[in-house]
Amino acid sequence: MRIRRFFCDDTACDRRTFAEQVPGVTTPYARRTSLLRGLLEKIALALGGRPGARMARLLAVEVSRTTLLRLVRALPVPEAGTLPVLGVDDFAFRKGNTYGSIIVDMHTGRPVDLLPDRHADTFADWLRARPGAQVICRDRANGYAEGARLGAPDAIQVADRFHLLHNLTQAVDRVVRAHRACLKDRPEAEAVAQPRPSTDGEQxxxxxxxxxxxxxxxALHTTGVGTTAISKALNLDGKTVRRYIRAATADELLTETAPRARGLDEHTSYLAERWEQGCTNATRLTAELRERGYRGSARTVRRLLQSWRDGTIKPTAMTAVAPKPREVTGWIIRPAAERTDRERADLARILGRCDSLRTVDRLVSDFAGMLRQRQGQHLDTWITQARSSGVAQLAGFAAGLVKDYDAVRNGLTLPYSSGAVEGNVCRLKAIKRQMYGRANFDLLRRRVILAE
Structure with missing residues (x-):
């Protein structure tokens, strides 16, 4: 390539010499061609600093990691413009401490902006600067609901169906754990629900x-007092305050639960079989259990065998291993067609001896069908049934639906959902971890928005 170099004969001119530029190839004061700069920008957006420098070295381009990051920071961020349908969700800069927000164009599925926090005012200001939003897909966080109401009062808010099902799963899990005694096969006389705590004495x-x-x-939460302020006022831990806030009624916090499953439970049927065969030596049986994968102590085995010798517990009553509450919750949440034959049989036995779980299974099936088939017109009927079911956890879930009624009904009726937002949050997390958490907000924002 041959270019011309010009000299100025005017002694009063500050420019003594300048070179001819080739459009699309060179720019003034640049050390690289436009093509090479564009290539490095794409590498930096896709890989970041150190990985990008290693990739560029393989392409016979020697460049440092800081240069690549500087190229990214120099890129202009396009203006989001008007978004008829958008989605918003939070992500963690540092989990449990600081959070930001990601905004996605639901028509293209691409992120259009990142916000430095998840406060309602920040989101409302962003919406006011870009009027024209018609539909806002969000989770059930109060901050985004309030921000959408303030920034785009005419927009339709849609609660994400995934979060609705997730909240329902949490409520079902609490019910199952409260009735853990009903999960194990026992004589009918013993298969009773766990009683409510006594009102006598210490209880x-x-x-x-x-x-x-x-x-x-x-009372404090309904007046707008935050979790931290409540913790300080009542001298309680923040996790305790959040647990009380999640419980719609005090009865949800008063349910006694059975002891957690032990590592020996899955081997009790084998121990009972060996006991019936005449092997009662604890040391020998512990060695046999080690070969079967038992990792507990020999003392636990001796205690169980001693209870059998004393007649406190019959070996035959220990042969059945109760399923874990998480497994039973999964059986209830999943559609009946996706359960195996064994899961159907086990769940049928559990539901047959517990009225509360049978009610939960019926209500969950109705809500899941309403959610998957988008039949929001049945929401009022379902809320009434949940409130009158006698299950405090489902009544609390129904009370939460009433607080966000319009968005929930829209989520159960309209085709919009936050799936694209959740996918972009996962992508953002991958980018953040790729840079080991050292990316400042401006660099992270450009990588998320501009990367292909």
Whole structure:
């Protein structure tokens, strides 16, 4: 390539010499051609600093990681413009401490902007600067609901169906754990639901304190007081305050649960079989259990065998292993067609001996069908049935639906969902981890928005 170099004969001119530029190839004061710069920009957007420098070296281009990051920061971010249908969700800069927000164009599935926090005012200001939003897909966080109401009052808010099903799963899991005693096959006389805590003595005082604390926390929460302020005012841990806020009624916090499953439970049927065969030596049986994968202590085995010798527990009563509450929750949440024959049989036995779980299974089936077939017109009927079911956890879930009624009904009726937003959040997390958390907000924003 041959270019011309020009000299200025005017002694008063500050420019003594300048070179001819080739459009599309060179630019003034540049050390690289436009083509090479564009290539490095794409490498930096896709890989970041150090990985990008290693890739460029394989392409016979020597460049440092800081140069690549500088190229990314120099790129202009396109203006989002008007978005008729958008989705918003949060992501963690540092989990449990600081969060940001990602905004996605639901027509293209591409992220259009990142916000430095997840406050309602920030999201509302962003919407006011870009009027024209018609549909806003969001999770059930109060911040985004309030921000959408303030920034785009005419827009339709749609609650994400995944989060609705996730919230329902959490409620079902609490019910199953509260009735853990009903999961194990036992004689019919023993298969009873766990009783509510007694109101006598120490238990009675605990019940009274729990109800009083639940009322105080909810009274402060409904007036707009934050979790941190409630924790300081009542001298409680933040996790305790959030647990009380999630519980719609105090009864959800008063349910006694059975002890957690032990590592020996899955081997009790084998121990009972060996006991019936005449092998009662704890040391020998522990060695046999080690070969079967038992990792507990020999002392636990001796305690169980001693209870059999004393007649406290019959070996035949220990042969059945109860399924884990998480497994039963999965059976209830999944559609009946996706359950195996064994899961159907086990679930049928459990539901046959527990009225509460049978009610939960019926209501979950109705809600899941309404969600998958988008039949939001049945939401009022379902909420009424959940409130009158006698299951405190489902009544609390129904109360949460009422607080966000319009968005929930839209989510169960309209075809919009936040799937594209969740996918972009996963992509953002991958980019953030790729840079080991050292990316500042401006660099992360450009990589998320501009990367192909």
């Amino acid at each position: 009675g005082r605990r019940v009274e304190v729990t109800r009083q604390r639940h009322a105080e926390i909810h």
